[in-house]
Amino acid sequence: MKWQEYQEAVALFYEQLDSFGKVHRNVTIPDKVTGQRRQIDVLVEIEAYGHTIQIVVDAKFHAEKIDVKTVEEVIALANAVNASQAVIVAANGWTEPAAKKAEFANLTLRLLPLEDALDLLVPDKWAMCPNCHQDCIVLDMDGAVVIDGLINWWIAGKCRECKFGFIWCQECGDNLALPFNEEVTCYCGHLWCSKEEGLFVKFSRNEDLEE
Numbered sequence: 736m737k738w739q740e741y742q743e744a745v746a747l748f749y750e751q752l753d754s755f756g757k758v759h760r761n762v763t764i765p766d767k768v769t770g771q772r773r774q775i776d777v778l779v780e781i782e783a784y785g786h787t788i789q790i791v792v793d794a795k796f797h798a799e800k801i802d803v804k805t806v807e808e809v810i811a812l813a814n815a816v817n818a819s820q821a822v823i824v825a826a827n828g829w830t831e832p833a834a835k836k837a838e839f840a841n842l843t844l845r846l847l848p849l850e851d852a853l854d855l856l857v858p859d860k861w862a863m864c865p866n867c868h869q870d871c872i873v874l875d876m877d878g879a880v881v882i883d884g885l886i887n888w889w890i891a892g893k894c895r896e897c898k899f900g901f902i903w904c905q906e907c908g909d910n911l912a913l914p915f916n917e918e919v920t921c922y923c924g925h926l927w928c929s930k931e932e933g934l935f936v937k938f939s940r941n942e943d944l945e946e
């Protein structure tokens with residue numbers, strides 16, 4: 736998953752929350768002191784009692800835990816654009832000092848793990864990739880072909896990140912993991928391979944097909 740996608744998943748997360756206001760993506764608001772435009776990942780606006788409450792939401796797709804410095808930066812950003820509240824949505828949690836700093840400054844820390852972000856972003860997500868653990872496998876490469884009057888069909892897909900493939904051959908019922916660019920044979924002798932261009936199948940009856 737790319738950080739831009741994580742940002743989009745955070746926006747979707749807020750849009751799905753009931754009774755939440757308008758969600759704006761990637762907006763810029765002038766700094767109240769310098770007038771320079773500041774970039775906001777997600778801005779949530781809530782109309783209440785004739786006022787507009789603005790919440791700055793910062794998406795942090797970091798491999799490490801959020802630290803105090805990051806919390807301070809987002810507090811400063813929210814302050815600079817006169818937002819009522821600040822939120823950090825993090826994929827991998829935060830340190831204890833960061834939690835203390837956030838609590839003191841009334842900043843909300845929210846966890847949105849990679850897998851949950853993928854659930855929001857990728858509707859046809861099947862499972863997390865067992866190879867890279869950085870993204871998910873999407874089963875969108877189903878196919879069928881008629882050979883000698885018999886229908887051969889399969890359910891297949893690959894990881895969005897590392898292209899690690901998965902194939903479920905309906906003829907023999909075999910489930911196969913397909914390491915990228917490696918040929919794997921199922922029980923019925925078909926040869927499967929996940930390549931850059933897609934899924935490659937060589938049938939045991941010597942007919943090639945590229946999916």
Ligand SMILES: [Zn+2]
Binds near residue numbers: 866870896899
């Ligand atoms: Zn992968």
Ligand SMILES: [Zn+2]
Binds near residue numbers: 905907922923924
């Ligand atoms: Zn098979």
